[in-house]
Amino acid sequence: MAVKKDTRVYATGRRKTSVARVFLSPNGKGNFTVNKKDYSEYFPTFFSDQIFEVFTLTNTTNQFDIFCTVKGGGVNGQAEAIRHGLARALNDLDKEKYRDILKDKGFLTRDDRMVERKKYGLRKSRKKEQYSKR
Numbered sequence: 001m002a003v004k005k006d007t008r009v010y011a012t013g014r015r016k017t018s019v020a021r022v023f024l025s026p027n028g029k030g031n032f033t034v035n036k037k038d039y040s041e042y043f044p045t046f047f048s049d050q051i052f053e054v055f056t057l058t059n060t061t062n063q064f065d066i067f068c069t070v071k072g073g074g075v076n077g078q079a080e081a082i083r084h085g086l087a088r089a090l091n092d093l094d095k096e097k098y099r100d101i102l103k104d105k106g107f108l109t110r111d112d113r114m115v116e117r118k119k120y121g122l123r124k125s126r127k128k129e130q131y132s133k134r
Contacts, residue, residue: 009093013085015111018073022085024093028065034082035069047079054086054107058098084110 013020032039039048055061066086070078087107090098102108116125123129 007093009089011085011088011092013081013083013088015080015084016073016077016114018070018077018081020068020070020078020081020085022082022089023067024086024089025065025067026063026093028063030062031065033067043075043079047075050079051083051086054083054090054102057105057107058090058101060090080111083107 007026009024009026011022011024013022034042039051043051052061055064068082068085070082072078073081084107087102091102091108099108118125
């Protein structure tokens, strides 16, 4: 599929309580901005490796300019939300080329695991007070 030079793809990624809005510009130089900061300033090394797994899998490293805004949750949830958004944006860009690769790895599926809520009468979501016989 031939991609126009001015085409900009948008996708939303979610994980835990984090929501990431990802804008992907083809024919870029590999600029990656997260909340108006460079990605290396925003994320530690481990999380940036996790995000770039999408590009190494599809052999598209440094082919796109990426602009993300992410909010909610912690560092891990935000990194995985960006990864989900990037996978969805690549899928929207060219389904024939990237869909099977990303689907097999599970990057297109939203991971819906969340923290269980605290219940009244308990200390945490499942932790109870210790039973005392006397």
